[in-house]
Amino acid sequence: MKEKNISELVFERFSLYHRCINKLFHQDNKEITDSKELSRLLNIDPSLIRRDLSMIGKMGKRGMGYSLQSLKSGVEEFLGKEKSWAVAVVGIGNLGKAILRYLAYSHSNYTITALFDTDSDKIGKEYENILIRNFEHIHPNENIEMGVITAPSSVAQKIADKLIASGTKAILNFAPIKLNLPENIFYREIDLIRELDTLTGMLCYYSKD
C-alpha cells in the first residue's frame, strides 16, 4: 500500500499525543514540551514518544524539545484532524444516543451526519435534530466516512454490508460478533463483555496464591 507500514498501536498513541498536546497548548498555555514531559503525562517511554513523533518529520529541536504549535499541526495532519469526518450511527439505543450526544457536545472533528435503525418504532423520529432512517435505505453516495454499529449482533453483518455498499471505508463495531469485511475496510471493535472478562480473568488468576 505505502512506503512504510505503521502499526495501529502508533495511531492509538498519536490520539493520546493529540489530546495531551492540546491540553498543554490551549489549557496550560505552554509553547514547548519535550519527550520527558509527555512521558510523565502519558506513561509512555520517552524514546518511544520520540520515535513516534519522528515519523511525521523532524519535529523537535535537539536540546530544546518540541514546539507545541508545530507539533500540534503535525499530529493533526497525521490523524486527519484538519477536516471534519462524517459519521453515521446505526442502532439508536442507549449506546447510540450516548455516542451521538458525546460527539455532538465535545467539539471533536467528528460530525454525525446520519442515524439509522432497524426498529420501525424508532424510524421516522428525530434525535438531536437528526432523522432516524431505516438502515435498509442507506443508499450509495451517502458520503458516510465512518460507520458506528451500536445495533444488536443479529443485524450487525447486514448493517456492515449496507454501509460498505454505500462507500463507507471505516467501521467501529460495538456488537460482539466477528464481521466479514473486505480487506480494504478499516475496522475496530469495542466489546464490553470482553473487557469485563479480561478484568475478571486477571483478578482470578493473579489473586489466588
Add this chain to the structure above:
Amino acid sequence: MKEKNISELVFERFSLYHRCINKLFHQDNKEITDSKELSRLLNIDPSLIRRDLSMIGKMGKRGMGYSLQSLKSGVEEFLGKEKSWAVAVVGIGNLGKAILRYLAYSHSNYTITALFDTDSDKIGKEYENILIRNFEHIHPNENIEMGVITAPSSVAQKIADKLIASGTKAILNFAPIKLNLPENIFYREIDLIRELDTLTGMLCYYSKD
C-alpha cells in the same frame, strides 16, 4: 505474583473462546470441536488457540479435538465465569444506562449491584430498580468487585479513588483521562475518540498514494 505470567491478550482471547464455545455447544448442539474450527470462526491462528488452551491443562485429545463440555468448564473456570461478579456503574448518563441495560438483559455473569452519580438531580432516582446514590457515599465494605466509570473526565479520578477505598480491585474506565491507580488494581480503558482517531489516521495514511 504467580508461577507464570499471562498476558492480557490471552485473557482477551479467552473471552472470545468462551463466547464461541458456548455457541457451538448450546446453539449448534455440538459435542466436540478442534483448533481448526475455532480458528475459522474467530480468525485466530490454530496453533495460537492450541497454545492458549493448553494453559488451562491438557484439554484436548490428539487426533480428536476438544470436548466442548470440558473445554467450556475449563474456560469458565479460568475466566471466573462460575461466579457472578458485583459491578458498580458510576455516571448514569446514556452510556451508563446502556451498560446497565445491556448487562441486565444479556444473561452474563455480571450483576449491577450499585449505581452512583455526582449529579444531585439524578441521585435518589431509580433506574432498572436500582437506586442511584451519591458517589461520595461509596463506603467501605460495599463489596463492589468491579467499577465501571462512565462519568466525565473531570470527576473520574475522584471516583476511582472512592472505588478503590471501598475495596474495588478492577476498574473499567470510559473517561478519556489517565488515572493514577495503585499497582494492584486491574485496569482497562475504552476511549471512543481514540478508536475514531485510529481509524481516521489509518484512512489518511493508507489512502493517499
Add this chain to the structure above:
DNA sequence: TTTTGTGAACGTGTTCACAGCG
C-alpha cells in the same frame, strides 16, 4: 549541556514445524 533521532539490543507475542499420542 540538553534533548532529539535512531541503530542495535531486547523482550513479547505469534507462527512454524514436527514429535507425540489417541
Add this chain to the structure above:
DNA sequence: CGCTGTGAACACGTTCACAAAA
C-alpha cells in the same frame, strides 16, 4: 492417520544507549 502440544524460529513492538545537533 489426525490433531494436539510445544520447542524453535520468526515477527513485531519497545527500550537502551549514544552520536548528532542546538
